[in-house]
């Protein structure tokens with residue numbers, strides 16, 4: 225969380241910093257700030273709320289200078305106020321920080337004689353650095369010395385009084401990219417922030433710090449040894465970061481799903497079979513698949529558990545990363561560990577990956593950002609090819625996580641002798657038919673817009689599903705609460721009578737995701753139990769399902785008929801559109817919902 229940038233340029237730094245911060249706002253938007261050094265003097269501007277507040281402030285209080293750093297914040301320590309906004313300053317140094325300094329209390333106690341103005345952990349970094357400057361160290365030495373005292377996860381950029389050609393950048397646990405321009409240099413939380421400025425990027429490794437000047441970068445490892453890190457050319461992504469005429473990134477990304485899923489499936493299939501380009505996975509040699517992720521990616525794994533077990537007969541555990549890492553479960557050396565993450569930077573997922581390294585037979589990741597930490601630390605990193613996802617609510621990444629996981633399950637089925645070539649071709653054929661079906665589901669948008677008018681009035685909503693539709697129900701509930709702020713829960717339909725049915729009354733909408741599968745009749749019984757207690761059922765099914773069970777329900781939505789095995793991928797679309805249009809009716813901030821950030825790099 226939090227986005228940081230830095231520029232050393234021959235132009236005014238402030239507009240460049242603000243533009244770059246716009247591209248990082250997905251990482252947090254509680255407050256923003258920039259600092260520059262001009263005529264040898266540091267100065268800063270900070271504003272609460274979205275970045276446009278900072279941009280407005282800069283109109284009235286411009287900040288000159290050709291060297292600067294900036295920050296967009298997702299609050300951890302201290303509320304979203306101006307005094308807690310970054311950059312934080314102590315005397316001759318300002319700092320921007322992404323992450324958490326875990327030993328900040330001890331550091332603050334040791335710095336008790338200094339005056340703190342904020343409630344943040346970050347300010348201790350600035351004060352600590354200033355004490356080293358006081359002792360006569362140079363800015364480079366003081367920053368390097370400061371880093372030795374910090375515990376936790378961080379990406380940092382320091383700027384100093386009197387130093388118009390120096391940014392010190394550091395990375396431990398949070399990503400940081402150095403951008404190379406023509407006579408200019410940049411620092412950013414990710415390459416997207418820097419993409420209009422340069423396509424030449426050097427990623428710092430864990431524990432690295434860097435002295436960045438206009439003429440280049442000197443990188444040191446955690447032990448202070450000068451090291452070389454490769455500079456890579458990244459694909460120009462600037463064009464992808466706009467709404468393409470849509471009102472929100474989220475709806476743009478929902479509508480991109482047929483295209484990006486087709487791209488993903490084209491990558492993983494060929495001639496009616498699954499093909500894994502540039503990777504070698506052996507599911508026959510493994511005795512257990514352990515899948516670990518957070519949030520929406522975790523729900524994708526829960527759906528895929530059904531596929532790996534049913535298609536491949538492969539025992540499969542799915543864990544929430546934050547639980548897995550501290551539970552310290554035994555991991556057999558025949559297990560394959562699979563980490564799923566859109567950003568590839570989620571702190572808990574990364575920590576869980578590190579826990580399995582040296583234990584599991586193979587450490588595999590499925591990511592959307594190929595240069596991410598999770599990708600770089602895996603034995604095998606597989607792309608989901610969803611393209612840049614900006615909306616905080618994950619949609620197209622979920623779809624492509626499912627697409628790639630489905631292909632892996634089919635591969636596992638073949639390698640483990642569980643699938644005939646005919647069945648494999650059938651399953652691949654179903655997958656390949658999905659983009660067209662998703663288009664049909666997207667065509668229901670107007671109907672959903674109309675139907676969600678009533679849903680927006682609800683205080684609470686239940687989602688029900690059985691089999692792989694249960695994790696899909698979990699995802700539907702997450703989407704709804706995330707962007708509409710309506711309380712939503714999901715239950716496996718059969719679990720309803722074990723407690724949650726007590727919630728049912730005539731104010732409770734219950735969205736039932738029920739394709740016509742082998743469990744359909746059982747789900748319908750559970751649905752009847754809800755209706756018998758005046759619950760308002762919204763049945764999402766196919767034509768046959770709606771015809772059989774749609775009578776007397778509150779609302780219906782009819783999707784194309786699909787092989788139930790991959791139905792969650794199709795049913796994701798109405799779940800996303802229900803959340804989106806409910807949020808529109810409620811007038812919430814769809815792309816930047818309150819309290820959230822796209823990339824969760826703190827635990």
Ligand code: M6R
Pocket residue numbers: 518519520521564565566567568569570573616617618619702703706822823824
């Ligand atoms: O980048 P990751 O896939 O690792 O992120 C995991 C979750 O933080 C993420 O899916 C989150 O739950 C989304 N906001 C859901 O829409």
